[in-house]
Amino acid sequence: MAVQSGIYRGVSAADRAAERRARLLAAALTVWADPGVRTTMTAVCAEAGLTERYFYESFTGLEALLEAVMDTIAAEIETTSRTAAEAAGDDPVARVRASVRAFMELLVADPRKGRVAIVESVAVPKLRQRRTDLLRHLAHQSARESRKLLGSPGRSASEDEIGGLLFIGGMAELITAWLDGTLEATTDEIVEAASRALLGIYG
Structure with missing residues (x-):
């Protein structure tokens, strides 16, 4: 009662x-x-x-709900990746690999999260901008974390942002191909390739 x-x-x-x-x-x-x-x-x-x-x-409506789903997934990706990097110790390479692996393990544990945030959101016109905003936010965070981890020998902040966009944009396409079955690759292969790419951009 x-x-x-x-x-x-x-x-x-x-x-x-x-x-x-x-x-x-x-x-x-x-x-x-x-x-x-x-x-x-x-x-x-x-x-x-x-x-x-x-x-x-x-x-307020369906699109507000779907946007909230996207925001929740983006926050989980960011928190999970950062926590894994911090737990990996002081070695920058180990931290990068741990961060990428945590992201991949999140998708393996629940592939729906990658599918809706990266793939399905493109099909909803009013959510495309939100998807773009979230990817750019993750790119900015990638640039900040990479500068903190790897330093910035001769790079400007603008160059760091360019690198972040290259990495996150590439990861979005990579995960899309992996989720839709176009790309056959193991989690370990993706982790190693993505880690090398990030270290190469900021190395």
Whole structure:
């Protein structure tokens, strides 16, 4: 029974809303990544086991939900890669390899994340700019981290940014080919190739 404080069965109204939002995000990831299912609000709500009333509690529309999914994945990639690099110690090469490997292991553990953020988002016109913004953000972070790890012998900040865009843009194309089956490669092969590329750009 609800009480004035909003507590129901020991859970606050805010916590219940947060749990429903998390269910919608998880459902959107599942539906969006499935090429056999059309990504609609109805499909997402059915997957989440929620009505449209609860959808609008958290999101203004389908595109807002899909953008939130992309933002969540981008934040996870950034945090996971940085944490792995920090755990690898002081050797710059080891840190680069650990960062790239953490990114790849995230995609291996859940390929849906790479598919929706890198591949499927291109097919949604209003999300293309958000995809571009996120890739440019990751490129900027790559440039900053590389300068911090490897130094900047004779390079300008502009050259670092160019390098970041080259690396992240190349990785996006590489992951797209890997996910759609055009490229047959092991995780180790991609990690080594990507690490060499990044070290070559900033070495």
